[in-house]
Amino acid sequence: MTTLIMIGAGGHARVLIELCQALGSFELLGVVAQSGPPRLMGLPLLGDESHLEALRRQGVQAACVAVGDNAARARIGARLQALGFALPALVHPAAFVAPSAVVSPGAVVMARAVLGTQARAERLTILNTGAIADHDVVLGEASHAAPGAVLAGHASLGAGALLGAGAAVRPGIVVGAGAVIGAGAAVVADIAPGATMAGVPARPLT
Numbered sequence: 001m002t003t004l005i006m007i008g009a010g011g012h013a014r015v016l017i018e019l020c021q022a023l024g025s026f027e028l029l030g031v032v033a034q035s036g037p038p039r040l041m042g043l044p045l046l047g048d049e050s051h052l053e054a055l056r057r058q059g060v061q062a063a064c065v066a067v068g069d070n071a072a073r074a075r076i077g078a079r080l081q082a083l084g085f086a087l088p089a090l091v092h093p094a095a096f097v098a099p100s101a102v103v104s105p106g107a108v109v110m111a112r113a114v115l116g117t118q119a120r121a122e123r124l125t126i127l128n129t130g131a132i133a134d135h136d137v138v139l140g141e142a143s144h145a146a147p148g149a150v151l152a153g154h155a156s157l158g159a160g161a162l163l164g165a166g167a168a169v170r171p172g173i174v175v176g177a178g179a180v181i182g183a184g185a186a187v188v189a190d191i192a193p194g195a196t197m198a199g200v201p202a203r204p205l206t
């Protein structure tokens, strides 16, 4: 079994611990976080990020970046990779990933999520609970489609972008890198990089 540490001690980390337990293919050694309870879901707190190098030297093989903030997840993922940790893609047993879809290293696909035909989840993306990325969708590096969000066919979510819970994106629409789309929004036109939009239809948040 692959030995794995979880980075992060929040709600997202607890979900991913249960996901790993459901998969049964990892030996979970503990949690790396700045602070937190001494044990999280039964796993010991191993210390903060300054312990990563030693953990790798001790032979820990893999890590999961269980951090919801997209920029932080990208930064930590790059550090882990430089240290030689594997970043396994994690797909919940109750998710559907089409045979022709691609789930890149460090990406997570949660329970009841759907990654459609020839869709791609790039490195460190989160396709959260019940979210749908339909055929040919591209989820850019370290982006996050929150619970219940929907991207229709050929849409794309830029690197580091957040699509809020229950938001919907029309087919073929491009959401720019680092954009934030509010919960429940309807995205019917391309979104500029870094923009924050909300509402139906989505408009800049004033």
Ligand SMILES: CC(C)(COP(=O)(O)OP(=O)(O)OC[C@H]1O[C@@H](n2cnc3c(N)ncnc32)[C@H](O)[C@@H]1OP(=O)(O)O)[C@@H](O)C(=O)NCCC(=O)NCCS
Residues within 6 Å of the ligand: 128, 146, 147, 163, 164, 165, 180, 181, 182, 183, 184, 185, 196, 197, 198, 199, 205
């Ligand atoms: C859009 C968003 C980023 C704005 O956050 P914010 O800048 O902190 O905004 P505030 O909560 O201060 O609200 C500012 C105004 O926007 C409105 N607003 C906030 N979110 C909105 C949304 N999703 N849709 C419509 N209006 C929204 C508020 O009602 C408020 O209006 P008011 O000034 O008339 O009272 C945030 O509300 C959001 O929806 N984030 C997505 C969260 C999510 O789904 N995370 C997934 C976790 S798994």
